[in-house]
Amino acid sequence: MTKDECKQVVLDIIAEIAPDEDLSDVKGDVALREQLDLDSMDFLDIVMELRKQHSIEVPEADYVQLASLDSCAEYLTPKFNALV
């Protein structure tokens, strides 16, 4: 999986959690919280959906790694690639 594919996985999950959010112009290097109305409940859901849909585990101490799309890609891509 490439980093761009990984970002798309995260965006797909956000689209599911927050269907009325406009995701057409999310910047990779800006915190998701600053661009979208996401709170801690939503972040928990991103983590839970990663586990449910992709068997990716994100321990609570690593939640900060999911702050922006870029940091998500950095952190999650190796995890996705380790699955295969």
Place this chain on the structure above:
Amino acid sequence: MSEHYDVAIIGAGMSGLTAGIRAAHFGKKTIILEQHNAPGGLNSFYAKDGRKYDVGLHAMTNFVSPKERRAVFNKILRQLRINRADLDLIEQKSSRIAFPGTNLRFSNDEALLESEVEAAFPGQIDGFKRLSETIRDYPDSDLELPYRSTREWIKQFISDPFLEEMIFCPLMYYGSAVEDDMDVGQFVIMFRSIFHEGFSRPVEGIRLLIRVVLQRYRELGGIRKMKTGVKRLVAEGGRISRIILENGDEITADSVLSCAGYPETYGLVGDGVAPDESEFAGQLAFSETIAVYEDLPETWGWGDDTIVFFNNADRFEYRNPSDPVDLRSGVICLPSNFEFGDRPLKEGLVRVTCLANHDTWCGYSEEDYRAAKDEWFDRIQKSILPMMPEVTRDYSGGLVATDMFTPRTVKKFTRRARGAIYGSPKKIKDGRTEWDNLFLCGTDQGYLGIVGSMLSGVVVANQYVLKG
């Protein structure tokens, strides 16, 4: 061999159902155990003589536009993956706090209440605005603080005791388990839910909400056992090891979420104290009359009142009354006065909720109980006449059906200690009990009302089932 679940939830009320949705959505093997044959718990429904009735729901609080994504109600729906349009919500027209000689109207536009306060209490408006802004900015983390008296806290904003009582009246009636006072956190939540946000209802009433939530739980594979009461929770080694059902079966679960209430749950573990006798049993019970009329109240000239919170006494008292029913204050709900548009209700309903004494209603023989219901039904109907607009005051024809519930009814169907719908005055805000895998959810975890219960289920499941 007893069946094992990841999560067992006691009670198919709103909090149990939403907790169940969260757990089942994330793949937990979940079972909801409900002693009654209908879901909904304190907010339920029934049919009598071909008519459908709601229990509990006057209105849903926390109404906001779908665009306000940070608002509690929209957050809950996101967490449940429920499409808001499925709830078919319609807004209130307007509501009223009616005290001797003074009315304060409010609606889903918070500016209305502010202008009403300014007109009726010009000297208090600055303090009222400060109160409203302080509540808007109140930090979420402070909502979890231990109990603090709002009576003390509010004095820094409101110095006129009459206005103080008028503000308290709807907030207490819609969500206080404490006599004559409220926890500050609870007060803040209720003020936001009612005055900043507002009232709505599904067109079809509570049935629709329960159907949508239940449908969601079912499609996620959640299991639900109705008419399956829990007899006992067996504690071993600081944990709940087994759940013994009233039908004799036994199940086991990694986590147990109890929506039965605080003293009720401890009673199930068997601490030797009957929930009704517990020092933590709620003291506030209610009666409600339902009168069905041929025509809608607006045709008798009632106007736009959706909910009227009234008090006729010199001083508003929110406490367990010595009389069977306290006629001096209460809540009148006109379910037809929401914005039904071109889908109006076919008949007019007037529901009146008053404080009632649990011990008196539960102590009657069957015969005396029926007689008392008849007597108090009539007295309650008469007591609301002064609250009605002049033109409607001699209205009495067209009554086609009546019903009434009392603390005895609530006790029977919900098993809530002392029939107290808002549960124990002691709220366990973190949901923890002295047993590692047993958590409280719903009314006694601290959030009240329909939306509060839904939030409680989500929060407790997130914290103890999903993160844990």
